[in-house]
Every structure is written in C-alpha cells, then in structure tokens.
Amino acid sequence: MIRKFDRHSRRILKFPVVHPCEGISPATLLESLITLSHDICDFQFKPLASQRRNARETLRQISILSLFFEEIREHAPSMSDSIILCLSELHVTLQRIQLLLSDCARDGAKMLILMRSHSVATQFRSLIRTIATALDVLPLDAIRVPGDIKEVVEMLRKQARRARMEVDAADEAATKRVLLVLNQFENRFEPDPFMIRRVLGYLHINSWLECHKEIRFLEDEICAGYLDGDEREVPLLSSLIGLLSYCRGVLFEDYDVEVINQSDARGSNVEVLNCLNPEDFRCPISLELMTDPVTVATGQTYDRVSIQKWLKSGNFVCPKTGEKLTSTELVPNTSLKKLIQQFCAEYGVSMAKSSKNNRDISRTILPGSPANAAAVKFLSEYLTLSLGYGNDRQKSKAAYEIRLLAKSNLFNRCCLIESGSIPPLLELLDSTDPTMQENAVSALLKLSKQPRGQKSIIENGGLNSVLAVLKHGQKPESKQIAAAIIFYLASIHEQRKKIGENKETIPSLLELIRHGNPCGKKNAVVALFALLFYHRNRDRAIAAGAVATLLGLLESSDRAEVKTDTLAVLSRLADSFDGSAQIMEAAIPSILRLLYAIETQAGKEYCVSILHSLCLNCGADVVSVLVRDASLMTALYSLVTEGTSHAGRKARSLIKILHRFCETRSSDHKRELRPEQDQFVDVW
Known part of the structure; x- marks a missing residue:
C-alpha cells in the first residue's frame, strides 16, 4: 500500500514524496500511477496566475502517460523488476509534479510564485527531464501494448528530453513591474497606481479579500522561515507584504468584515x-x-x-x-x-x-526591508488622511485597515502613531454607527499596546472617550475592547492614579464584570488588576463594591483562567484591611475550595496569598477557621515544594502563622488547666 502525507504541513515549493514500498504489487503501483496522473490532469480546470505555458506542456505530457498506464494495467502481473523500478521512479516524479502544480494554483500564493518564476520554471524543467530519463531506461519492447501507444510514448520521451520550460515572456514582464514598484518604494517614491493595477490584474488579484489572502500567506511564509532557521527570503517577503498592504488599503474600496472578526476572535482577550x-x-x-x-x-x-x-x-x-x-x-x-x-x-x-x-x-520592531518600510509609511499617511477627511465609509475602512496593520507588528504601530492616526480615531468613538465605532476602538486597542500610543491617547483626552464606549458602546465587542484599552493605559505607572481618579472608571469596569459577555468580563478584570498597582485605587475599588462583584464572578464562571485572574485581583484587594474584612465575611470557604480544586498553579498561589493577607489583617478570627481545615497544610507544603519562589514564601509564612497559633492556643490551654490540677493534687 502507498501511504499519503499531509500536503498542508509542508512549505511552498518543498516537495516531500512517498516512495513505493519494496515488494509492492505491480497492480497496486499502476493503480496509484493512474490515480496520480488523473489528479494532475484535473489542474487543467484550475486557473493559474503564472507559469501557464509550462503547466500546459506538463499536463499534456502527463495525459499521454495516463493513457499509457491504463493500457499496461491489464499486463501488470507479468512485469519484470526493471519495469517496476522505472514505474516507481515515475511515481515519485508525478508526486513532485502534483505538488508543484498545487503550489502554482495555491490560493494566496500568486505573487510569490510570480516572483519565483525562474526557480519554478527550473523545477518544471527538472521534473520533465526526470520523466525523460525514466522513459529512456524503460524496456518498452518488453511491455505488451499496441504499437501506436509505443510510438506515442517514444515521441513523449524525445519531447521531454528537448523541453525548454522557460519563463513565459508575460511572467517576465510582470515580474519586472513588481521589482520596479518595489524599487520606487525603496527610494521613497510613491508608485504609479496604474502600474500596480496592471500587475494585480495580471495575477487576477481583483478584490480586497484576494489581496488580504496574499498578505496572510506571505506572513505565514516568514514565520515558517524563522521556524526553519531560514531567514534569507525575509527581505523579499517583507517587501511584497508592504506592497500588497499598500494595495489593500489604497486601491480597494471594499473590505470583508468577517476576516477581522475571525482573526480577532482569540486576540480580543487581554491577559x-x-x-x-x-x-x-x-x-x-x-x-x-x-x-x-x-x-x-x-x-x-x-x-x-x-x-x-x-x-x-x-x-x-x-x-x-x-x-x-x-x-x-x-x-x-x-x-x-x-x-x-x-x-x-x-x-x-x-x-x-x-x-x-x-x-x-522584538523581530517586528524592524520593517524587514526598506521597501516595506516606505510602503507602510505611505499607507499610514493615506489612512490618517482618510480618517480625517474621508466620508463615513472611507473612515470606517481606514480604521479597519489600521486594525489589520497594527495587529502583531510593532513597526507598523509606530508608523501609524507617527502619522497622527490616534486623534481622528478618538473622534470616531462618538459614532452612532456600530461598525465604525468597533473599528475605531479596535484600532486604538492595537495602538495602545505601544508606550507612545498610550501617551498619545492620554494627551489627546482619549480616556473619557474610551470610558464612554466602555459604558455605552454600540456593541458588546466595543465595550470589551474599551476595557482592554483601559488595561494598556493603566500599564503606565504615572497614569494609574489619573485613570483611577476618574469617578467613572472603576464603576464602569465593575458593571462590565457583572453584565458583560465572557470576554468583556475577563478584560474588565485584568484592567482592574492593572489599576490596583496604585494603592489608592484599591480603596476606590472596595468602596465601589469590587469584592462582592468579584466573588460573584468566582461563583458564576466555569473558566479556570477567569477564576485565576479574579483571584489575582482579590489578592491585591486583600492587602488592605477593608478588603480583607469584606472577603473574610463572605469568602473563606470559597477560597479554600478553590485552593484545592483550581487547575492552574497561579490560581493556587493567589488563594494562598489571599489567606495570608486575611491572617495578617484579621488575625485570630481567620486563623481559627483555617486551623480546623485538615487539608490546608498538605496544600501549603505542596506549594512550598512545587510552586514559584513567591508562592513558596507566602506558603511558608502562612504555615508559621498557623503553627504559632496552635502553639499559643496549646500554651493557653495548659495554663488554664494547671490551677485545677494543683488543687486536685493538694486535696488528694
């Protein structure tokens, strides 16, 4: 049996193949060859953006081989070892051809295949020559097939030997246009849109979505290159990403909302x-x-x-x-x-x-290539102008493009901040259009991850606008993203005081924790966590009812990461006397249950931290409850040996407190008993 491999797990233009097993039956080998050749011939129905002539010639030759394989199928049992060896070599070659054609027709790889035209043409030529070599040594006279079939196979062998398989003139011209555009970007000249449109039209990249797919594919290639330790093509790939990003943002008016919704589905949570x-x-x-x-x-x-x-x-x-x-x-x-x-x-x-x-x-701090750097800067300026002077549709699309550009690239974020995109984005937060508001707040979220972006938002009075979205956002997604922005703004030490002093901030976060969707609750919790690094914000949170709200979230949520984040906030609130008092009244049994049941190591550590703070702030009232729990010591010793150094210190300190309490209680008990014992001895 001939096994198959997963084609999706390989990099483009890499051709792993499966060699036929030793001792494979001729009938099985032929059936696999016939299936392979039929699959390859099906590529005639798939549009190719480049390499059309080479692919057409290859498909013609494979169709002839397919007829030959079908003719000799009936005589498979009588094949000699030399025939089987030649057919095995053809089987390997056909697999490589199938993979090469798959790459040429691959969705999102049009631009990259064009720029590798010479390499791809060489691959076609090499594979066709390999077919010619296999047919050279194939003992055709020993195979019982009609004479006309033998003549056709002989003709195929000669044609395969002479096949030139060169780069098509149209592909060559399109490649030169791309290189010219990249050179213009590199020299900081904004290229002629007409020339870019000619290239896109040639490659059949006719929509925003097709352009976006090309960018995503190139980004995946860069990641795969780093993973494999091969960074040689990063400059070219980065340049192409810059060009296509410019095309997507400037040349195409429409955009696909579902793309960003899918890509942000996981990224909208703030950890x-x-x-x-x-x-x-x-x-x-x-x-x-x-x-x-x-x-x-x-x-x-x-x-x-x-x-x-x-x-x-x-x-x-x-x-x-x-x-x-x-x-x-x-x-x-x-x-x-x-x-x-x-x-x-x-x-x-x-x-x-x-x-x-x-x-x-920090890889994405650098643009990858000068052409990419210039393209992103031109695009950033264009998007900023669209935000300020475009119509509503153009403004919404510009915000959408910023979401994509700034998603996971530090250099892009810096360019967008330098171009002045934050002030007009803040103005869009007041929009009554739910989509426009979501695009704007999402774009700001990406930019708020940069210190300069955080500073720009604060300096332009953006905190009040973000809080307005947090309270009255048109969509739940907009509210949860606003909470995430609060988290990033609160990461600046100097800003935590200012953000906390705003009377709307903490109550709005607590309201989202109580009534938001799961992602909104989580974002609000971590935003509150960041604010509590400023000690006075703890008092504000306690006064606003944070303890009761967080304890309610602990009881209602079934997600371990949410429980862990909530415990992290409670551990900070427990540092104050008022926070400990409120937790002690309602939550000691709950904290103990979580200590034993929660899956995350961090969650256990936060539980111990809370209990430790309760003991310090509330004294014997808490310790007397804890010493009666027989399982607590086992959990604490486990953290001492298996937890982090911080968790170990907290656990050891809590163990000492519990031991000291037991020793004190034992001493007091003895002192209470001694007078009675002495009296009993005297009487006796």
Whole structure:
C-alpha cells in the first residue's frame, strides 16, 4: 500500500514524496500511477496566475502517460523488476509534479510564485527531464501494448528530453513591474497606481479579500522561515507584504468584515501576562525564549533542555541562586508555558522546537526591508488622511485597515502613531454607527499596546472617550475592547492614579464584570488588576463594591483562567484591611475550595496569598477557621515544594502563622488547666 502525507504541513515549493514500498504489487503501483496522473490532469480546470505555458506542456505530457498506464494495467502481473523500478521512479516524479502544480494554483500564493518564476520554471524543467530519463531506461519492447501507444510514448520521451520550460515572456514582464514598484518604494517614491493595477490584474488579484489572502500567506511564509532557521527570503517577503498592504488599503474600496472578526476572535482577550516583562520568559541559562519551562526545587524556572544539560554535567546547585538542589525533579510550569504561548500568539512570535530556532520577540520592531518600510509609511499617511477627511465609509475602512496593520507588528504601530492616526480615531468613538465605532476602538486597542500610543491617547483626552464606549458602546465587542484599552493605559505607572481618579472608571469596569459577555468580563478584570498597582485605587475599588462583584464572578464562571485572574485581583484587594474584612465575611470557604480544586498553579498561589493577607489583617478570627481545615497544610507544603519562589514564601509564612497559633492556643490551654490540677493534687 502507498501511504499519503499531509500536503498542508509542508512549505511552498518543498516537495516531500512517498516512495513505493519494496515488494509492492505491480497492480497496486499502476493503480496509484493512474490515480496520480488523473489528479494532475484535473489542474487543467484550475486557473493559474503564472507559469501557464509550462503547466500546459506538463499536463499534456502527463495525459499521454495516463493513457499509457491504463493500457499496461491489464499486463501488470507479468512485469519484470526493471519495469517496476522505472514505474516507481515515475511515481515519485508525478508526486513532485502534483505538488508543484498545487503550489502554482495555491490560493494566496500568486505573487510569490510570480516572483519565483525562474526557480519554478527550473523545477518544471527538472521534473520533465526526470520523466525523460525514466522513459529512456524503460524496456518498452518488453511491455505488451499496441504499437501506436509505443510510438506515442517514444515521441513523449524525445519531447521531454528537448523541453525548454522557460519563463513565459508575460511572467517576465510582470515580474519586472513588481521589482520596479518595489524599487520606487525603496527610494521613497510613491508608485504609479496604474502600474500596480496592471500587475494585480495580471495575477487576477481583483478584490480586497484576494489581496488580504496574499498578505496572510506571505506572513505565514516568514514565520515558517524563522521556524526553519531560514531567514534569507525575509527581505523579499517583507517587501511584497508592504506592497500588497499598500494595495489593500489604497486601491480597494471594499473590505470583508468577517476576516477581522475571525482573526480577532482569540486576540480580543487581554491577559495578565501583559503586566510581565517579556524578558521573564527567557531561560536564565540559555537566555532564549523558554518553550518547555520547568521549576526546580529552589523555585526557580528554566527551560527543560537547558537545565537537563546543567544537571547531566554534574552540577547539583541552582544556576541562579547557587543553592544546593535537594531534588533533581523537574516540575512542569504549565502556567508560565501558557503565558508564553499567549504572548507569542499576541505578538506573532513562533515557538520553535529547539532553543536555537527561537525568534527574537522584538523581530517586528524592524520593517524587514526598506521597501516595506516606505510602503507602510505611505499607507499610514493615506489612512490618517482618510480618517480625517474621508466620508463615513472611507473612515470606517481606514480604521479597519489600521486594525489589520497594527495587529502583531510593532513597526507598523509606530508608523501609524507617527502619522497622527490616534486623534481622528478618538473622534470616531462618538459614532452612532456600530461598525465604525468597533473599528475605531479596535484600532486604538492595537495602538495602545505601544508606550507612545498610550501617551498619545492620554494627551489627546482619549480616556473619557474610551470610558464612554466602555459604558455605552454600540456593541458588546466595543465595550470589551474599551476595557482592554483601559488595561494598556493603566500599564503606565504615572497614569494609574489619573485613570483611577476618574469617578467613572472603576464603576464602569465593575458593571462590565457583572453584565458583560465572557470576554468583556475577563478584560474588565485584568484592567482592574492593572489599576490596583496604585494603592489608592484599591480603596476606590472596595468602596465601589469590587469584592462582592468579584466573588460573584468566582461563583458564576466555569473558566479556570477567569477564576485565576479574579483571584489575582482579590489578592491585591486583600492587602488592605477593608478588603480583607469584606472577603473574610463572605469568602473563606470559597477560597479554600478553590485552593484545592483550581487547575492552574497561579490560581493556587493567589488563594494562598489571599489567606495570608486575611491572617495578617484579621488575625485570630481567620486563623481559627483555617486551623480546623485538615487539608490546608498538605496544600501549603505542596506549594512550598512545587510552586514559584513567591508562592513558596507566602506558603511558608502562612504555615508559621498557623503553627504559632496552635502553639499559643496549646500554651493557653495548659495554663488554664494547671490551677485545677494543683488543687486536685493538694486535696488528694
């Protein structure tokens, strides 16, 4: 049997094949050859943007081979080993041809195939010559087929040997036009739209959606190149992305709303990870992004591969602290791994299988090529002008394009901020058109991830506009995105006080937690988390009823990550006496249940942090409840050995508090008993 492979798992113009197994029956081999040749001939019904002449000649030759395979099918049992060997070589070659034609007809790959015209033509020529070689050694006289079929196969062999398979003149001209446009961008000249339209028309890229597919495909190619450690084509691919992004934003008036809805479906959630320094995701040993973080006995976290090499070399101390390791057990840090994966998804970072293939997380700070840099700058200026002076349709589309451009590219965000796009975007937040408002607030969300974008929003009075959307947004999606913007604005230390002092901020976030959709609740929770880094905002949140609202969310939500984020906020509120008092009255049993049941390690750590704060602020009233829980000590000791260093410190401190309380109570009990005992002895 001949196995198949997954064509979608390979990179473009890479041709893995399956060799026929040794001892395969001639009948099975022929059936597979006939099926392959029929599949290849079906490409005549698929439109090709380039390589049309080479593909047409290849299909003609394969159709002849298909007839030949069908003719010899009846005589398969009597085939010699030499015939089977030649047919096996043809089978491998036909697979490569099928893959090459699939790439030429691939949706989204039109521009890239055109720019690789010479390489693709060489592939066609090489594969056709391979067919000629296989037919050269095929003992045609030993195969019982009609004479006219043999003559046709012989003619095919000669034609395959002489086939030139060169780049078509029209493809060559289109390629030169693309290079000319890229050169104009590189020299900071805005190209002639007529010339660009000629190229797009030649490639049948006739709509906004087709242009968008080309961009997405090229972005995937860049990611695949970094993953494979092959960055040679990044400048060309980046230049083509810049050109097509310019075309999508400037030359096409319509756009597809579903595209951004699908691509933002996962990205609209804001995670607490954004409060962390990305450098925390690097292994202290290799300094590379950790792909499989594990925690050692001292509570420090390393990448599994790096710490295993350290231990195998005979080192039994913690590389970071120098402490002797009491155990060499490596505990998977699943919470941190999830944070790293979410960070990579947010910023377009590929997690490689080995540390040497990890991409620099700041890769998108650079444009990739001078042509791409100029194209994005021209496009940013155009979109900013459209936001300010276009009609409603043009304004909405410009905001939509900014959403796409700024989604996971730091350089694009910088260009858009420099072009002055934030002030007109803020004006669109007042729109009564739900789509326009959503596009504007989503674009601002992407730009608010940059410090300069955050500063621009604040300086242009954007906080009140964002809060208005948070309270009265036309769509639930707009409200949840507004909450995410609050989170990013609150990441600036100087702004937390100002944001919290606005009387609308915290009540609006709590209202979204109570009545928003699941994503809105989560975004509001993490926005509140960021605000609580300023201590006075804790008092404001407590006064606004944050404790009761968050406890209600803990009870109603069934998502572990939401519970973890909620516990993170409660742990901050519990640092104050009023917060601890409110939590103590209503939630000690709930916190204990979550400590034992929640799946995330971070969630357990936050539970311990809350209990620790309750003990410090509320004293014996809380400790007396905790000491009666027989399972608590086991959970605390588990965190001491398996949790992070911070969690270990909290757990050890709480254990000491509980032990001290038990010892004190035991001493008091003895003192109460001693007078009675003495009296009893005297009487006796």
